[in-house]
Structure formats: structure tokens, C-alpha cells
Amino acid sequence: MPLLEIENLTVSFQTAGGQFTAVDKVSLHIEPGEIVSVVGESGSGKSVAMLALMGLLPWTATVTADRLAFNNQDLKTISKSELRKIIGSKMAMIFQEPMTSLNPCFTIGFQLTETLKIHLGMNRAERKKRAIELLELVGIPEPRKRLTAFPHQLSGGMNQRVMIAMAISCNPELLIADEPTTALDVTIQAQILELLLNLQKKQGMSLVLITHDMGVVAETAERVAVQYAGQQVEKQQVKGLFSNPHHPYTQALLNSLPERSNSKILPSIAGVVPGQFDKPKGCLFSPRCDYATTKCHTIPPTAASEELGKALCHYPIVDGKPTNYPEEVNP
Amino acid sequence: MFLYLFKKLAVTIPTFFGVTLVAFIFIRLLPGDPVLLMAGERGISDERHAVLMAEMGFDKPILVQYGYYLADLAHGDFGTSIITKRPVLEEFATLFPATMELSICAMLLAILLGLPAGMIAATKRGTAIDHTVMTTALAGYSMPIFWWGLLLIIFFSGTLGWTPVSGRISLLYYFEPVTGFMLIDSLLSGQEGAFQSALSHLILPTIVLATIPLAVIARQTRSAMLEVLSEDYVRTARAKGLGPQRVIGLHALRNAMIPVITVIGLQVGVLFAGAILTETIFSWPGIGKWMVESIFRRDYSAVQGGLLLIAAIVMLVNLAVDLLYGIINPQIRHTDS
Numbered sequence: 001m002p003l004l005e006i007e008n009l010t011v012s013f014q015t016a017g018g019q020f021t022a023v024d025k026v027s028l029h030i031e032p033g034e035i036v037s038v039v040g041e042s043g044s045g046k047s048v049a050m051l052a053l054m055g056l057l058p059w060t061a062t063v064t065a066d067r068l069a070f071n072n073q074d075l076k077t078i079s080k081s082e083l084r085k086i087i088g089s090k091m092a093m094i095f096q097e098p099m100t101s102l103n104p105c106f107t108i109g110f111q112l113t114e115t116l117k118i119h120l121g122m123n124r125a126e127r128k129k130r131a132i133e134l135l136e137l138v139g140i141p142e143p144r145k146r147l148t149a150f151p152h153q154l155s156g157g158m159n160q161r162v163m164i165a166m167a168i169s170c171n172p173e174l175l176i177a178d179e180p181t182t183a184l185d186v187t188i189q190a191q192i193l194e195l196l197l198n199l200q201k202k203q204g205m206s207l208v209l210i211t212h213d214m215g216v217v218a219e220t221a222e223r224v225a226v227q228y229a230g231q232q233v234e235k236q237q238v239k240g241l242f243s244n245p246h247h248p249y250t251q252a253l254l255n256s257l258p259e260r261s262n263s264k265i266l267p268s269i270a271g272v273v274p275g276q277f278d279k280p281k282g283c284l285f286s287p288r289c290d291y292a293t294t295k296c297h298t299i300p301p302t303a304a305s306e307e308l309g310k311a312l313c314h315y316p317i318v319d320g321k322p323t324n325y326p327e328e329v330n331p
Numbered sequence: 332m333f334l335y336l337f338k339k340l341a342v343t344i345p346t347f348f349g350v351t352l353v354a355f356i357f358i359r360l361l362p363g364d365p366v367l368l369m370a371g372e373r374g375i376s377d378e379r380h381a382v383l384m385a386e387m388g389f390d391k392p393i394l395v396q397y398g399y400y401l402a403d404l405a406h407g408d409f410g411t412s413i414i415t416k417r418p419v420l421e422e423f424a425t426l427f428p429a430t431m432e433l434s435i436c437a438m439l440l441a442i443l444l445g446l447p448a449g450m451i452a453a454t455k456r457g458t459a460i461d462h463t464v465m466t467t468a469l470a471g472y473s474m475p476i477f478w479w480g481l482l483l484i485i486f487f488s489g490t491l492g493w494t495p496v497s498g499r500i501s502l503l504y505y506f507e508p509v510t511g512f513m514l515i516d517s518l519l520s521g522q523e524g525a526f527q528s529a530l531s532h533l534i535l536p537t538i539v540l541a542t543i544p545l546a547v548i549a550r551q552t553r554s555a556m557l558e559v560l561s562e563d564y565v566r567t568a569r570a571k572g573l574g575p576q577r578v579i580g581l582h583a584l585r586n587a588m589i590p591v592i593t594v595i596g597l598q599v600g601v602l603f604a605g606a607i608l609t610e611t612i613f614s615w616p617g618i619g620k621w622m623v624e625s626i627f628r629r630d631y632s633a634v635q636g637g638l639l640l641i642a643a644i645v646m647l648v649n650l651a652v653d654l655l656y657g658i659i660n661p662q663i664r665h666t667d668s
Contacts, residue, residue: 056569058561081574088572095563095570103564104662105585115571152662166571 004030007067020276022048024230035207037221043273045230046210089119092167096179098159102151109147134165157188176208229284236309246311354638365629410632419636428511430617437540445545449552471546480539480612497614501528536613544598551594555587596652600645
């Protein structure tokens with residue numbers, strides 16, 4: 001039985017210019033102990049989907065889904081207080097900006113022990129002992145001393161370790177890491193990633209890694225979901241995705257990896273993710289796609305078969321070539 | 332921490348000098364002088380006027396007068412009232428508890444209502460509750476104090492007869508002041524009904540004086556809360572599974588308090604300004620009423636001394652606010668020193 005089931009999750013925001021769909025019919029299943037990566041550039045709705053799952057979106061958001069379940073418990077019909085018992089304990093999340101994600105007014109110790117008190121009902125002495133244990137676990141030197149420190153007295157990397165300690169404090173079954181390394185130095189990025197993977201193995205928890213870094217995906221995940229403009233455009237095993245991407249967007253992402261490039265100029269994907277007012281009529285990727293045809297520009301594609309990674313494309317790519325591609329069109 | 336305190340104290344010294352100068356000059360800019368006003372409608376001959384002015388030292392060049400004033404201040408002498416012949420400090424000390432009692436009650440009322448009102452408005456933003464709170468706050472903020480005070484007197488004291496019109500306590504009671512706070516003194520006196528009487532006298536002036544600070548605090552709390560609620564650490568707090576009371580009342584409020592206590596500190600100054608009107612309307616024997624009377628009598632020493640003491644209190648309160656920043660958010664303390 002999957003630990004997490006998301007079926008056709010849609011999130012839209014009420015804005016001054018009308019409804020804006022940030023996440024469009026995204027589905028994701030996560031098995032216990034599995035590492036899944038969600039990839040896509042900024043504005044593709046990766047974070048929003050996960051925040052919706054945790055019930056952390058602002059009031060302007062409308063969330064709908066055919067199924068949203070954790071451990072077979074329906075998150076759609078669950079009461080707010082019941083949901084609060086799950087998030088922070090069984091299902092935890094860490095964020096992109098460690099420096100602003102911790103409260104500047106409270107000590108590390110206070111923020112770390114809060115979950116222990118609320119979810120596990122530990123007393124003061126137990127909490128302190130566990131907090132030191134947790135800080136040790138995430139590799140913070142002199143943990144006893146750090147308990148009385150404030151977030152601004154620690155570096156970004158250290159703060160992210162504190163966030164991780166906080167997230168795993170109640171031994172969660174699922175940890176969602178939302179671009180946990182983006183705001184950090186490159187050397188620290190590798191350390192934090194390694195820490196997350198070690199903890200995942202040690203605790204046997206499932207890990208959802210949201211990232212826009214294909215390198216991170218290759219090193220860590222088992223399965224990948226690629227998201228573009230709120231839609232899931234492809235889902236595959238990591239190996240398959242790297243060797244045989246089925247969606248032109250995935251292919252373009254992989255082509256723009258520096259280590260894969262063999263030309264002098266680094267390839268890039270021209271243009272930007274469409275926003276609220278410039279959404280194309282057909283395929284959302286069509287304005288930036290090398291293979292786009294008239295059909296692509298006018299008719300929204302449907303998902304391909306399971307073997308083709310459910311690629312959301314009229315001409316899913318196999319071995320680098322689009323299939324069923326009309327001969328006469330010259331893109 | 333001591334360095335921080337020292338730095339903040341050092342900044343108040345030039346301000347203090349500025350206040351002495353302003354107090355000294357402005358009262359002298361008003362037409363007339365104490366002798367003319369004492370003489371009243373009978374008038375006074377020019378010779379006699381000159382003699383009396385010389386007696387009080389007002390014949391000397393203005394800079395010399397200012398020099399004497401500063402020299403006296405340096406010795407802790409705030410001057411002697413020209414009219415009552417009592418030391419200004421003594422008069423101030425007798426009247427100040429009345430103002431302080433009224434101000435504390437007004438501030439407590441403003442904070443106790445303003446903070447929750449602003450918090451509720453922020454968490455229920457865009458709803459009818461939010462609009463009601465904000466419209467009421469705007470109305471309160473724009474209300475002329477004297478008019479609002481008179482309206483309340485007419486309705487509650489006049490039409491309904493619920494509250495007394497003026498003074499601090501009914502004439503039926505008399506006891507020697509111990510603390511100067513009528514609520515406490517009336518309890519200490521043990522006289523039956525004294526406390527109730529003192530309390531009923533305090534209600535209307537407190538409401539009148541609290542109106543503007545209440546409105547300002549509510550609006551400031553709302554906007555500070557709205558800003559803080561969209562911060563990452565509030566999301567983190569919610570992601571930990573904390574309930575709304577803890578997220579809003581602890582994680583968000585603590586951060587939102589910085590701008591709120593700033594306006595609370597500033598409102599203390601506004602409170603003294605408001606006390607002048609409120610005390611005059613309700614015949615409240617405090618320093619506000621005393622200052623107005625001193626200005627009318629051109630009691631130079633009383634005005635100078637009184638203004639300086641009020642300014643000192645306002646500065647002290649704001650100094651305390653500065654120190655509070657560092658306690659609420661240690662990041663501020665650590666970056667400043």
C-alpha cells in the first residue's frame with residue numbers, strides 16, 4: 001500500500017486578475033522508504049503541490065483532488081486538528097530558505113523541542129535530551145551549547161541542519177524537502193544532501209525531494225516526476241529518465257546540463273514558464289518546444305502510456321526522436 | 332547590553348537640551364508676560380511693571396536668562412512657580428500621580444483592546460470583522476478628543492446619569508494621599524464606597540484618553556501581523572503542526588510586537604498631549620490641566636519645568652521601548668552592540 005497517494009491534485013489561487021491554476025491535475029504515489037524527486041523550474045508548481053498536501057497554503061488557495069491520502073487516511077475530509085496531528089510528526093517538511101524559516105525571536109532549543117512537547121508529550125528533561133540527540137544526529141558540533149543560540153548566530157547550513165533536526169524529531173514516515181540546498185553554498189549543498197540521504201536510510205522514511213537541479217536528482221532519487229507550468233509532464237525511474245526521456249521538456253532539461261553539453265555554448269531552453277495571462281491554448285510547453293507543430297499549439301495533449309512515462313505530449317520521444325511525428329511539418 | 336544602554340542614553344542628552352531651548356523660547360514668544368497677567372484688567376503702570384519684571388529677573392538679556400535657567404537645572408532646580416511661589420518640582424510631583432493613574436488606565440485599556448482587535452482583524456482579513464474593526468479604529472483615530480469627551484459626558488453623565496461629570500472622587504470622601512493613585516488610596520482609606528467612587532470617576536476620562544492610542548495600536552497590530560503572517564517562519568510553525576493559538580499568539584505575535592511597542596512608546600507622548608484636553612474637560616487635577624493653566628498665566632518657570640519633566644518621561648519610556656526590542660528579538664540587540 002502506498003504511503004502517500006495524490007490523484008489529480010489541482011490548486012488554484014484567487015488573484016486580482018482572476019483564478020490562477022498553479023497546480024493542474026498532478027498525481028503522485030509514494031511507497032514507504034522510497035525517494036522520489038519532483039523536478040521543474042521556478043513557477044512549475046512543485047512547492048505549491050506539497051504545501052497543499054500539508055495544508056499550508058494561504059486562504060486564497062483552492063485545493064481539489066480526486067484522492068489525497070496519507071497512510072490510507074483521507075486528508076481531504078480530515079479535520080484541521082486531526083491534520084495537525086499528522087503534519088510535523090508523521091509527515092514533515094523542510095524549506096528552501098533556512099535563514100528565514102526559523103523564528104528570529106526564539107532559541108534553537110525552544111523551536112526544536114516544540115514538536116516534541118506537542119506531538120510526543122515529552123517532559124522538559126526528555127525534550128532536552130532528545131534535542132541534543134537530534135542536533136548530534138544532523139551533525140551540529142557542540143549541540144548542548146547550540147540549544148541556547150538564536151538562528152542568526154548560526155550559518156545557513158547550520159540552520160538547515162536545525163530545520164532537518166526539527167523535521168525528523170518525531171520520526172516521520174514522510175519527509176518533504178523543498179529545494180533544501182538551493183540557498184546554500186555548493187560545498188554545503190553536498191553535505192546537506194548527504195545528510196538527508198543518510199537519515200532517510202537510517203530512519204527508513206520516504207523522501208520527496210523537490211528540486212530544479214537535475215544533478216541532485218541523478219545522485220539521490222529512485223523515481224522522478226517532472227513538472228512544468230503546474231502540470232506533470234513525465235514520470236519515470238531515474239535511470240530511464242536520464243537515458244531515455246519521453247517528454248521534450250525533460251529532454252531539453254537534460255540537454256542543458258553542463259556535463260552533458262559538448263558544444264562551446266551551454267544549451268538552454270529559450271523563453272519562460274507561461275504565467276496567468278499568457279497560457280498557450282494547446283500544449284503549455286509548445287511555445288518553447290523544438291518539436292511543436294500546429295496541433296501542439298492548438299490542442300492540449302493527453303498523457304501517454306505508462307511505458308512512455310505518462311508523457312504529456314502529442315509526440316512522446318523515444319530514443320531521442322518524437323514518435324508519430326508528421327513528416328511534412330518543419331518546426 | 333550596558334554599552335547598548337549607554338549609547339541609547341547618550342542620544343537623549345542633545346534631545347534634552349533641545350527641549351529646554353524650545354520650552355524656554357516658545358513660552359516667551361506668547362504675547363504678554365506674567366506681571367501683566369497678574370495685574371489683570373486693572374492694568375499696571377509702566378514703572379511698577381518694570382520693577383516687578385526686574386524682581387523676577389526678566390529684565391536681563393534673554394541669553395543670560397537662559398544661562399541662569401540651565402545653571403539652575405544643572406543643580407536639579409526646576410525653578411519656582413511665579414504665581415504660586417511653590418517649587419515647580421513639588422507642584423509637578425503632587426499632580427503627576429493623577430495624570431499617571433489616568434494614563435496608565437488609558438494605556439492598559441488601549442493595549443488590552445487594541446492588540447486583540449488588531450490580531451483578529453489580521454487573521455480574519457478581508458471579512459466583515461476586519462472591516463468593522465478597521466472602520467471603527469479609523470473613526471476613533473479621527474475623533475476630536477474634546478468633542479468625543481463632551482458627547483460621552485452628555486450621554487453617560489447627563490442622560491443616563493451613570494457616571495460623575497468631573498473630578499477624581501466624590502466630595503463625600505476625604506483621605507490624605509499615600510500613593511497619589513486614587514484607586515489605591517481609596518482602598519487603603521478603608522472608607523466604604525470610596526473605591527467605587529474613584530473608579531466611576533475614572534471610567535469616562537480613561538475611555539476618552541484611550542481612544543486615539545487604541546485606534547493606533549489596533550491598526551498597527553493588524554498591519555504588523557499581516558506582514559509577519561506571510562513570513563517563512565510562520566509557515567514553519569504551521570508545518571510543525573502547531574495550533575493557530577500558538578502560531579499566531581506566540582510565533583507571529585512576538586515578531587509583530589516590535590512595530591507595535593514602537594507605536595505604544597510614541598503614544599505615551601500623544602497620551603500626555605491628550606491628557607491636556609481630557610483633564611481640562613473632566614476637571615482632572617493632573618499635570619495636563621496644570622500646564623494649560625500655567626500657560627494662560629504665563630508662568631514661565633512652571634511651563635519650562637513642566638515641559639522638561641514631561642519630555643524626560645516620554646524619553647525614558649522610549650528608551651525602555653528601545654531596550655524591549657532587544658529582549659523581544661535578540662537579533663536587534665546583537666547587531667546594535
